Each structure stands twice: as structure tokens, then as C-alpha cells.
Amino acid sequence: MAQLIGHKFKIAVFISGRGSNLKNLLNFSKKNKTNWKISLVISNKKSAKGIKYAQQFKIPHKIFENKIKIFEKKALIALKKKKINILCLAGFMRILSKTFIKKLKIKILNIHPSLLPKYKGMNTHKRVIQKKEKFTGCTVHYVTPKLDSGKIIIQKKVRVYKKDNPKTLSKKVLLLEHQAYPEALQKICS
């Protein structure tokens, strides 16, 4: 991506829940020299715990608890108004429409808790264990209209042991996610 001279890439983050990836990105950009900054947080749920991190870090945030079409319409206006350069999905549990992706015309990234293209969709850790996989991990990838299928930016891998269960795997993978997402942003914004 071309370098922004004298400016930082403006990032928006979409969340639906806990927001640990959002918190981690906020901390990372505070503690490190980044040429990106989080300028907007949007949640599709009022109950999303992650909203508190936007509040703590004094980042503009919006909640659009609407059906996806209206959500997208409102989000598009907010993103354009803030002149957002990159959209990061972080535990955003809705599927964005083809029209939204086309209209937005900026890079959209997602983090997924599996080694894509394996285990797209939900309940990844449970399925990894059922299939007796030796490794699992996380993937940061570009978002395309096809679910969990865009070009991969970064993957991180961890061993699955016999004693692992979905809870232990989810903890291990989350630690990797917290390394992978900032790395991916550093990579695409360099």
C-alpha cells in the first residue's frame, strides 16, 4: 500500500462482543511506532463488552443495532465521514454484503480462529478437536464476499495436544491472534 506522508492510516474496527482484539490493537498502537491509528469503532450490539475499550481510549464509537442492510448503510456513512482507510473486523459476527464491500472501496481485514482455508465459519476449536488435528491457529485475511476466503495476510500456528479442549484451544489461539492482527496491520501499512 502506498505510504501516507505525514499522516497515519485511519483504521475502523467492527466488533460484536468481547473486544480483546480491539483492546490489543489499541494498546499496540499506543505502545509502538505505528503509521496507523484506530479512528472509529462500530458495534452491531449494544451489549458488546468491547465498546468499553473505545470509551477508555477515547475513540469515537457507534452502535448500530439494526438488520444488516441498515447497519451497512449507517456504517458506510460513518466510515466515509471519518475518511477511514482500512476496516478491521475483530469478532464481528455478521456477514458483510457484496454491495457493502464494493461500495466501501477500501481494504477490509478479518481475523479468524483457524488455519484457513480449514475450518471456515463457527465452532472452529470444537471441529479441530473432533478431527484430531495436530495444529491449529489463526488467520488474518482480506474480506471478500465469500465467507473466510480472501487472500491470507498472516497465519500463526500452535500445536493441539490430546489434553486440549475447545476452551484451552481458544485461549491459545487468542494469544496468537493478539500477535497476528497488529503484525498484519504493520505489514500492510508499511
Ligand code: GAR
Ligand atoms: C476471536 O477469536 C476471533 O478470531 C473470532 O471471534 C473472536 C473475537 O474475540 N472471530 C470469528 O470467529 C470470525 N469468524 P474478541 O471479541 O475478544 O476480539
